[in-house]
Amino acid sequence: MNKNNKTVLLIIFLLGIFIGALDTGIVSPARTVIASGLSISSSSSVWIVTIYTLAYAVSMPIAGKFSDRYGKKKIFTLSIALFGVGSLLCCISDYTGSFSFLLAARVIQALGGGGIMPVATAYIGESFPPEKKGSALGMVGAIYGVSTTLGPTAGSALLNLVGNSNWGMLFFINVPICIAVIIIALLVKDEEVVKAPKKMDVLGSVVVTLVILSLMYALTNLQFHDFANSVTSAKVWPYLLVFIILLPIFIVIEKKALDPVLNLKYFTNREIALTLVIAFITGAGMMGIVFVPQFGENVLKLKTGSGGYLVTLMAVFSGVSAPLGGKLVDKYSPKLVLSMGFISTLIGSSTLAFVVATQPSFISLLIGLAFIGLGMGFCMGTPLNYLMQTNVDATETASAQSTLSLIRSIGVAISPNILIGFISEAGKNLAPKLMNVLPKITVPGSNTAISMAQGGSASISPDQLSALQNADVTTITDTLKQFSSSMIDKFSPMLKQQMQGSKLPKGVTADALIGKWKTDYLSQIDTSRTTIENVFQSTLNNGFAKLFIGAAVIALLGLIFTLLLSRKKSISKANL
Known part of the structure; x- marks a missing residue:
């Protein structure tokens, strides 16, 4: 050509x-x-x-x-x-x-x-x-x-x-x-020379389809933060059972196939098996970027939907490190580039967890995202693709790449379910903490002061709870004002009945008194805006901190397995 x-x-x-x-x-x-x-x-x-x-x-x-x-x-x-x-x-x-x-x-x-x-x-x-x-x-x-x-x-x-x-x-x-x-x-x-076709592995193709579907669907529905209940649900255990039953059947079929759809020797060769394990870890860690916009919005107190540019910043650093990593692979080894990638990701995730989440600032956020972007670029494709292509026969590079992509996809599938638990837990703590910082209510005609947490959190309707969960740091105060307003309106009929038997100031009606009380209380919430926003921000940041600690642990595991790779650029293909 x-x-x-x-x-x-x-x-x-x-x-x-x-x-x-x-x-x-x-x-x-x-x-x-x-x-x-x-x-x-x-x-x-x-x-x-x-x-x-x-x-x-x-x-x-x-x-x-x-x-x-x-x-x-x-x-x-x-x-x-x-x-x-x-x-x-x-x-x-x-x-x-x-x-x-x-x-x-x-x-x-x-x-x-x-x-x-x-x-x-x-x-x-x-x-x-x-x-x-x-x-x-x-x-x-x-x-x-x-x-x-x-x-x-x-x-x-x-x-x-x-x-x-x-x-x-x-x-x-x-x-x-x-x-x-x-x-x-x-x-x-195109003058490409293709592999002389042997008998097509039709049975293996059918079974591998069922194996992948059952495993991927089960992992997609598995919630690791509620593992015991999740694994016993009808959306998980039947599909895991199908996978467990079909896997040994698939292995037997592939061992007998003249041209197997999936080469099982990839999993028995130490170097390639390590590459596939690292690909799985890379996929699992990569999905941490899904939460970056929401984290950035909370850290910088931005409106929901405006944190997308933070992902763009990561993409810039990733776009720089990926081709640089390719050149370093040629000059040195894929092991070095993978190590650089996981170390960068470890530094970036730790920065977000221990610095940005506790002392939010744009500079520290930028530093953390820059390291994660660099880590993504180094790990994303070049060294892993290189390891697969140089360690298999030239006639099956596409099959090897497909196996690599499949294993990485499995990592991607389980990652959100592992990491989302930290955010879910923070979300559960959000409502009671916000109720506790709302100003106490002094009921008209009474010296009794009650906090919204005493009766408010237990009276939250599903719609109100949804509004709280969908609020961001810029809208949480107004959302709480709407919630408090609805709660006061709910109590108003009872207060009016109590006032009927009491002496009201001349020319003042019960409706006017309750209306003024409501206005004054909502004004107090406005005065507490900074406190409310800080509690909202710190509660969610605590969940994000744990999430990024999880991402750092994943990166550390990737680094450990990378260090087990051979220093050579390729290995013998005789056994493949």
Whole structure:
């Protein structure tokens, strides 16, 4: 293949990685908007993300195996086509108003998306000589990292531009890019030598699909902060049981298969097994960035929705460290770059937990996010992709990349469920702490003073509790004023009855007295605004601190397993 054709193919593979990774995050801020547009519940809307995650995980190993058999460009082009068709159908679902239609479209989109990243990464890694492989994969890491972290920000910006009623445009923007990539891919000749096909492992493909689906769905629903109750729920234990039963059956099938869909030797080779463990840890730690906007808003006392630029800052640092990490892999080793990444993440997470959460400031927040961004760039793709590609046979690089991506996806699936428990616990403590700092109420005609915590927290309706949970540090005082106002209105009839038998000042009615009492009390809440905001901020920050300590522990585990890697850049492939 001539140099120009090779360059063009590299560009379209990178473009495919960009749109595939961007779409993963771009839908997140729109989930509630889509739920409102289709008139579905918030719990049902979770399936917009869940069904994509499941189909995406299933398609990766199968797409990787097909690309090793029939050619990476062919399978990549087919994957882009499926992704484009699925995106178009997702857009159309905005106008059909059918949630079932949207879910079916998301499955088609995910089946295509699962073949984009691993196949493209394998092709790009193969296209460069060993001494430049790290730099090439550094480009992949930079684009994947930047597009993943920018996804939520891009989604919010696009919704602001086209309006919430046109949420289908979030998906439609993929369509023209997919068409362009397909046309160019079909025009460019590729002289790739593919693996001589053996008998297709159909049974293994079916069983691995069921194994992945059962495991991923169980992990998605498993709540680690309430593990005992969660693991016994109907959404978890039956699927874990299916996984436990099918796993040994799958192993037996793959050992007998001439061309297994998943090479079990990856898990018995020490170096590759360590790489897969580190990939799992990287996926688990990576999802900590989901909570960065909310944490930044609370720390800097910003309105909800304005913390997206903090993720952009992380993306900038990630975009710098990913290509730098690629060059360092070429010059030194992937072990060094992974160590730098986990150390950076450890420093960044510890800074957020022990400094920013206790003494909030923009400078300390920026320092913490900068280190996390650098850590993401170093760990995200380059060294792990390099380790997989240099330690397997050239005829199965895409299958190896797919296995790596699958293991990382499992880490991503369980991460939010591990970390969200800390925020949930802080949320439970929020209401009673806020009730305790509200001014005490002096009932008219009585010298008795009561605090809102004595009767208020027990009388919170589900709607009021939801309003408290959805409030941010900039709106919490007004939310508490609305809550207090409703509570006083609830007590007013009883107070009027008590006043009927008492002597009121001349010309003053019971309604006027209660109205003045209400106004005075709400004014006292306004006077306590700073105290209320500080209690709200510190309570949530305590939960975030524990969350980032958890992220730091995950990074430390990653560092420990990284230190167990060989110092060599590659190992013998004789046993694979």
